[in-house]
Structures are given as structure tokens and as C-alpha cells.
Amino acid sequence: MENFFTILFEQFSQLQSLYRWKGKMTVSKQAIFLILRAQSGDREAFDELLKSIQTALFRYIFRLVGEYGLAEDVTQEVFLIIYRKIRWLENPQLFLVWTYRIASREAFRQLKKERHWTEQIRDEEVLEKISDREPAEIYEPELIEKLPTLISNVSPASRAVLILHYLDEMSLSEVAEILDISTGTVKSRLAYGLASLRKEIKKEK
Secondary structure (H helix, E strand, C coil), rough: CCCHHCCCCCCCCHHHEECCCCCCCCEEEHHHHHHHHHHHHCCHHHHHHHHHHHHHHHHHHHHCCCCCHHHHHHHHHHHHHHHHHHHCCHHHHHHHHHHHHHHHHHHHHHCCCHHHHHHHHHHHHHHHHHCCCCCCCCHHHHHHHHHHHHHHCCCCHHHHHHHHHCCCCCCCCHHEEEEEEEEHHHHHHHHHHHHHHHHHHHCCC
């Protein structure tokens, strides 16, 4: 099987034809048809379905774990989970949310095995104690511009919301649904993540 990870940024147009990202993660009729066929055991439809999401999903996982080899391993495991469980997905419209939730959980599971998670455990504990009151939405262009290069220095929980919202351009409600947290918690983690980025930028000066 061809290693599709070598074409990471070359297949996004196909993904856009099946799913609409900005504003709402909607699934097209074409994608729903593929999902239903895959659920009935059609391997060709399943392969086509995975091909349509592989680039964006791998990019998200890679940004989350920060290592190419680990991202490959996590993505392969995510695809195996999707293959085993897709028949139990009741609503095809939730396919994208469902796959990103699986990817997030698997990435977090793998990160916990890495020493980097241990180093950031204090940040994770802080995040759990942050109030879920909804602060005003924050958008700081100078920070977002540097996000791809600084993202590895942010704790995994904040990293996920920053990637999904600012880099993958998902709405706050979509991020909340994927990570199974409240919208208020998403906003709090965004604010905390941006604050962490500011500290990293100050260190560089």
C-alpha cells in the first residue's frame, strides 16, 4: 500500500468536496453514501472514505503529537478503530466529529506514554481547575501566526483546542463536541493556550 503520508498537503480539495469545514462540519450526500456503504461492509467505499479524510486527519494528529513517526502510528491506529466501529455510528452526519474525537483520544493516549506529557502535567492540572465561565472570544493575529512553530510548547489539552479552532478553522461548538467539553471550557482553554504562547514568545526575546 502506498504511503499516503508523503502527500500530506496535496489532497485537501477532495476533502472539501465531501465536507464543508467553516462554520459547521457538515457531511455531503456523497460522503453519507460512502459511510452507509462502508457500514454495510463495502471495503472499496471504506477505503475511499478514509482517503477523503486522511490528509486533514493526519495533519491534525501530527500537530497534536509533534512527531512524524508517532503521528503515522496514531493515524493507523485511528483508522483501525474507525474500521472496527463504523458500523455502530448511528448518525452519518456526525462522522467527522466522531473521527476527530477518536483521533484526539488516541493522540492523548499515546502522548501519556511520552515524557513530554509528564513534563506538562502541571499545566493539565491547571486546566482542569479553570472555570468554564465563557470569557470573550480572543483572537490575536500575532500569536496565531506563530502558532504552528510554538504549538509543541503548549500543553496537549490547550494544543488541541488551538489547532482545531485556529488552524483547522472549526467553530467553538464543533471543538467542544469533538473534545467532549463545554463551549465555555473551550474558550477558557483557548485563553490559557494563548497566554502560554505569550510566555514562550517572551522567552525568545
